Amino acid sequence: MKLMGIDEAGRGSVLGPLVVCGVTLDEERVKYLERLSLKDSKKVSPKRRIALSRKIDRIAECQTVHITARDIDMLRSRDINLNEIEKIAINRIISKSTPSTCFIDSMDVKPERLTSELETIHPQVKVIAEHKADDRYPIVSAASIIAKVERDRAIQDIRKKYKDIGSGYPSDPKTIKFLKTVPPGELPDFIRRSWATVKRIRG
Numbered sequence: 018m019k020l021m022g023i024d025e026a027g028r029g030s031v032l033g034p035l036v037v038c039g040v041t042l043d044e045e046r047v048k049y050l051e052r053l054s055l056k057d058s059k060k061v062s063p064k065r066r067i068a069l070s071r072k073i074d075r076i077a078e079c080q081t082v083h084i085t086a087r088d089i090d091m092l093r094s095r096d097i098n099l100n101e102i103e104k105i106a107i108n109r110i111i112s113k114s115t116p117s118t119c120f121i122d123s124m125d126v127k128p129e130r131l132t133s134e135l136e137t138i139h140p141q142v143k144v145i146a147e148h149k150a151d152d153r154y155p156i157v158s159a160a161s162i163i164a165k166v167e168r169d170r171a172i173q174d175i176r177k178k179y180k181d182i183g184s185g186y187p188s189d190p191k192t193i194k195f196l197k198t199v200p201p202g203e204l205p206d207f208i209r210r211s212w213a214t215v216k217r218i219r220g
Contacts, residue, residue, distance in 0.1 A: 021116035022156030032185035039110035055158035
């Protein structure tokens with residue numbers, strides 16, 4: 018039986034992509050993930066995340082979908098909210114791997130609603146969507162770590178040109194300072210212009 022775990026990184030960020038990851042492996046190989054003592058990526062240091070991501074990549078099949086800031090803005094302009102945007106990536110990942118069971122860290126306040134929706138689209142897949150699934154299921158923790166490593170790489174690529182942009186989150190003073198100092202009319206494509214933070218700062 019093929020199992021899959023799905024999680025994301027960068028959902029609330031004002032800079033860079035939203036990265037959604039699916040980690041797939043046969044059920045009998047889950048024990049190898051369990052031996053890594055995986056946790057939610059936010060509870061693991063950046064250096065440790067990179068080391069773990071390499072081990073996960075050797076154990077399981079990993080696929081990621083990057084939804085760029087520009088794509089997020091375009092979809093939001095069509096009244097597609099962030100949950101629906103994330104579901105686009107989730108459906109793409111499930112369709113590509115067709116697992117028997119899929120564990121998801123639910124972005125929906127009602128996980129049972131997400132479960133029902135995805136099982137309707139993918140009737141051959143049993144979906145288990147829960148809050149904090151990245152702490153409960155090693156396969157979701159693995160997806161969380163891979164997504165975070167990919168997201169960090171994307172932010173590092175931005176830093177090569179723009180230097181001190183902070184973490185990319187609205188709670189980071191460095192990120193807010195960066196948004197305030199970008200010259201008028203020169204907002205780079207990696208900024209999510211539809212975010213309330215940007216509209217407030219940029220008018």
